[in-house]
Amino acid sequence: MNAIDGLMSGLEAAFTPTNLLWLVVGCLLGTLVGILPGLGPPATIAILLPLATGFEPATGLIMMAGIYYGAKYGGSTTSILLNIPGESSSVVTCIDGYEMAKQGRAGPALGIAAIASFVAGTIGVIGLTFLAPLAADVAVNFGPPEYSALMLFALLLVIMLAGDSMLKGFISMVIGLFLATIGTDLFSGEQRFTGGQIELAGGVEFIALSVGIFAIGEVLVNIEEKTEKQLFKVPTKIRELLPSMKDIKQSTPAMLQGGIVGFIIGILPGAGSTVASFVSYIIAKKTSRHPEEFGKGSIEGVAAPEAANNSETGGAMVPLLTMGIPGSGTGAVLLGALVLYGLNPGPLLFHEHADVVWPIIASMYLGNVVLVIMNLPMVPLFAKLLNTPYKVLYPAILLISVVGVYSVNFSMFDVGLLAVFGLLGYVMRKLDIPPAPLVLAFVLGPIAENAIRQSLLLSDNSPMIYLERPISAVLIGLAVLLLAVLGFGRKTRKVREQLVDVDA
Amino acid sequence: MIRFRKVLTSAIAILALLGVAACSGSGSGGGKSGPVEVVTHNAVGGGSDVFTRQMIKVMYDNKIIPTQWPVRNVPAGDSIGAMSYMIDRKGNAGLLAQVTPTWLATPMTVANAQVGLDMLTPIALVATEPQVIVTNAKSPFNTFSDFVAEAKKSPDTLVQAGGSSTANDALTRLVLQDTLGAKWKFLSFEDTGSRITALLRNDANIMLGSASDVAEQVKAGQLKVIAVVGDQRLDTFPDVSTTTEQGIDSAKVPVQFRAVMGAPDMPTDAVQGYQDDLTKMVETDGWKTLAKDNGLVTQNLQDDKFTSYLKDQTDIVGGLLAGLGLRKDQ
Numbered sequence: 001m002n003a004i005d006g007l008m009s010g011l012e013a014a015f016t017p018t019n020l021l022w023l024v025v026g027c028l029l030g031t032l033v034g035i036l037p038g039l040g041p042p043a044t045i046a047i048l049l050p051l052a053t054g055f056e057p058a059t060g061l062i063m064m065a066g067i068y069y070g071a072k073y074g075g076s077t078t079s080i081l082l083n084i085p086g087e088s089s090s091v092v093t094c095i096d097g098y099e100m101a102k103q104g105r106a107g108p109a110l111g112i113a114a115i116a117s118f119v120a121g122t123i124g125v126i127g128l129t130f131l132a133p134l135a136a137d138v139a140v141n142f143g144p145p146e147y148s149a150l151m152l153f154a155l156l157l158v159i160m161l162a163g164d165s166m167l168k169g170f171i172s173m174v175i176g177l178f179l180a181t182i183g184t185d186l187f188s189g190e191q192r193f194t195g196g197q198i199e200l201a202g203g204v205e206f207i208a209l210s211v212g213i214f215a216i217g218e219v220l221v222n223i224e225e226k227t228e229k230q231l232f233k234v235p236t237k238i239r240e241l242l243p244s245m246k247d248i249k250q251s252t253p254a255m256l257q258g259g260i261v262g263f264i265i266g267i268l269p270g271a272g273s274t275v276a277s278f279v280s281y282i283i284a285k286k287t288s289r290h291p292e293e294f295g296k297g298s299i300e301g302v303a304a305p306e307a308a309n310n311s312e313t314g315g316a317m318v319p320l321l322t323m324g325i326p327g328s329g330t331g332a333v334l335l336g337a338l339v340l341y342g343l344n345p346g347p348l349l350f351h352e353h354a355d356v357v358w359p360i361i362a363s364m365y366l367g368n369v370v371l372v373i374m375n376l377p378m379v380p381l382f383a384k385l386l387n388t389p390y391k392v393l394y395p396a397i398l399l400i401s402v403v404g405v406y407s408v409n410f411s412m413f414d415v416g417l418l419a420v421f422g423l424l425g426y427v428m429r430k431l432d433i434p435p436a437p438l439v440l441a442f443v444l445g446p447i448a449e450n451a452i453r454q455s456l457l458l459s460d461n462s463p464m465i466y467l468e469r470p471i472s473a474v475l476i477g478l479a480v481l482l483l484a485v486l487g488f489g490r491k492t493r494k495v496r497e498q499l500v501d502v503d504a
Numbered sequence: 505m506i507r508f509r510k511v512l513t514s515a516i517a518i519l520a521l522l523g524v525a526a527c528s529g530s531g532s533g534g535g536k537s538g539p540v541e542v543v544t545h546n547a548v549g550g551g552s553d554v555f556t557r558q559m560i561k562v563m564y565d566n567k568i569i570p571t572q573w574p575v576r577n578v579p580a581g582d583s584i585g586a587m588s589y590m591i592d593r594k595g596n597a598g599l600l601a602q603v604t605p606t607w608l609a610t611p612m613t614v615a616n617a618q619v620g621l622d623m624l625t626p627i628a629l630v631a632t633e634p635q636v637i638v639t640n641a642k643s644p645f646n647t648f649s650d651f652v653a654e655a656k657k658s659p660d661t662l663v664q665a666g667g668s669s670t671a672n673d674a675l676t677r678l679v680l681q682d683t684l685g686a687k688w689k690f691l692s693f694e695d696t697g698s699r700i701t702a703l704l705r706n707d708a709n710i711m712l713g714s715a716s717d718v719a720e721q722v723k724a725g726q727l728k729v730i731a732v733v734g735d736q737r738l739d740t741f742p743d744v745s746t747t748t749e750q751g752i753d754s755a756k757v758p759v760q761f762r763a764v765m766g767a768p769d770m771p772t773d774a775v776q777g778y779q780d781d782l783t784k785m786v787e788t789d790g791w792k793t794l795a796k797d798n799g800l801v802t803q804n805l806q807d808d809k810f811t812s813y814l815k816d817q818t819d820i821v822g823g824l825l826a827g828l829g830l831r832k833d834q
């Protein structure tokens with residue numbers, strides 16, 4: 001069956017009242033759990049599994065996929081409003097999203113996040129529809145040396161996120177890499193830096209780390225300043241609560257670019273939406289006409305990562321549906337659901353169960369439409385929430401953070417970690433060390449470490465393996481180029497900034 | 505101003521309610537959905553989690569149990585968390601766990617674990633899951649003996665893709681290298697998917713795993729099975745010979761098993777009830793299909809047979825971990 005026929009038959013099958021109903025339910029649930037940090041799509045799908053296994057396979061999977069990508073629409077909400085990244089892919093959205101909220105542009109930020117999600121989500125599904133077999137080949141050929149090179153490239157990009165001081169970005173990254181080593185070493189089985197704590201054997205919980213450093217750190221700094229003034233300006237006119245045509249026009253290149261980058265990186269199992277979101281952010285910054293706005297509330301800085309995050313869904317479905325290999329936590333749950341339906345995910349899934357696979361793909365087009373219709377009207381409502389005095393807002397942030405972190409593993413130890421990382425976040429803000437490199441390095445560290453050690457084991461410790469394989473050689477070349485640009489580009493920018501100062 | 509405050513307050517209330525609803529959903533499980541709860545150390549979608557749900561479904565479909573027992577996922581500490589959960593609920597007649605060799609090995613690698621499989625109540629060892637050895641379909645190796653011969657010729661060049669160094673496939677390699685006098689490399693990957701792509705890319709030569717891990721790739725002609733570890737052929741791959749048939753001694757290899765155990769001090773009548781349920785289950789057609797699809801060998805060992813099997817496995821795994829210097833419980 002070719003892609004067009006498959007898609008048409010899939011659309012026909014998805015367009016039944018039952019399927020549409022559960023699609024809407026899935027999207028709604030996804031949006032809600034996306035807004036809440038902690039309770040993510042895997043837990044939600046798990047709760048619904050006993051119910052869903054009673055459905056027809058296509059219906060159940062349409063709903064579960066809806067939860068998966070619906071959560072990504074909701075994920076940006078707390079990042080923008082409260083500086084709470086609910087998942088690793090929302091970390092980058094915090095940078096410019098929260099800045100926009102502080103400037104009274106929470107509405108446009110939330111609005112552009114929804115629109116970018118829709119545009120790029122659709123790009124991702126188009127990729128899944130037409131490029132799946134090709135993309136699967138790419139995924140198979142990405143081995144340890146290729147991942148090592150990609151991670152080297154990515155970690156360099158992380159330092160670039162740092163803003164003004166590369167040294168501070170580097171410090172932040174090194175702390176993140178260190179925190180990532182805590183836990184049981186995959187290769188030797190040894191416990192590293194756990195201090196004998198069983199709770200740390202599986203590593204530091206990501207949600208406790210990111211929410212602590214971003215949200216709690218921010219609250220602590222603001223409490224200390226004892227500011228009585230309104231933190232956020234909230235416009236009263238409804239028109240100012242949504243992105244203007246100018247905003248949309250300015251963000252269009254970022255959305256399209258994010259859509260393509262997100263799909264390509266999404267194909268690679270393990271790399272996922274986190275890498276996609278900040279690679280896209282950096283590209284947007286480098287190609288923007290207003291790079292100086294990035295980090296200070298740039299709307300493109302919200303559009304690009306949110307776009308990449310959502311088109312990643314389409315990419316991540318490629319290895320899942322073509323090879324039975326899940327690329328993420330949610331992918332693993334969907335894989336489990338396929339097995340429970342007796343569908344045996346693997347290379348033959350597309351051939352043997354086209355009647356299930358194509359309706360799922362088709363439903364993803366519909367789901368993106370449902371989600372943008374569902375999310376845009378909520379934007380003014382959410383944006384107005386910020387019109388709350390800090391006496392109410394701060395306890396609310398603390399409450400949401402604690403509940404969110406606790407609900408990941410139902411562990412009080414994680415709540416303790418939240419407090420520790422909150423203090424770390426506070427200290428870093430005081431020293432003006434950017435938190436984003438730390439959090440991203442924490443996500444990338446284990447992938448980098450495993451890939452580098454696997455490569456060296458394969459080559460008997462010869463680093464030549466990175467240059468012998470074409471994909472990794474190209475990526476290393478790009479990284480070297482980037483390093484050169486990084487050194488040179490900074491000097492020119494400093495000069496430019498000084499000129500601006502003189503003008504002012 | 506007041507209006508916005510109200511909006512915020514109600515929004516927080518809704519969020520909090522959602523959180524509570526979610527906790528109780530994945531949590532206690534008792535009440536309406538039935539008094540029994542089954543613990544697994546996997547997150548949702550993991551091998552043990554899926555098997556547990558499949559087993560419950562077979563029992564429910566065959567009316568052996570009146571309701572679908574809820575599954576509780578306690579992934580913390582790779583079985584330590586799940587075991588602590590069981591041990592904290594001593595004497596509970598409705599608390600079961602689906603246990604795998606990880607439950608046996610992990611506590612041995614942690615100092616002061618304060619939990620152990622011997623603290624739980626044995627119910628039944630439902631099945632064993634013999635490992636199969638697979639290669640790329642185009643690989644020159646057609647039996648495991650071929651691979652061993654090559655490994656002897658050029659030591660430490662061939663590569664086995666696998667999990668962590670304490671996982672069953674890694675420990676099996678140690679035993680086989682010892683008994684065969686051959687050496688090959690071991691490449692750790694976090695998940696089964698990456699192990700399979702390593703074979704497809706020819707980064708690795710073999711992989712050991714359960715039949716269900718690779719059945720689809722074998723069917724699609726991408727991978728081939730060159731041996732079943734042990735002395736029993738599998739219904740899933742009836743034409744594949746065992747390592748014993750290929751003249752390789754694998755008696756000392758740790759075996760992947762799937763057992764059901766209860767909370768400590770579970771009342772004997774409850775234990776008897778579950779044993780009866782499981783005995784009925786392994787006779788159903790649903791179970792037989794499940795066993796065939798997953799490459800399981802039905803055992804249904806109960807009472808003394810189960811405990812002595814467990815003791816043998818404890819000795820094998822304990823010895824291997826001690827050899828690696830990972831034993832921390834002594």
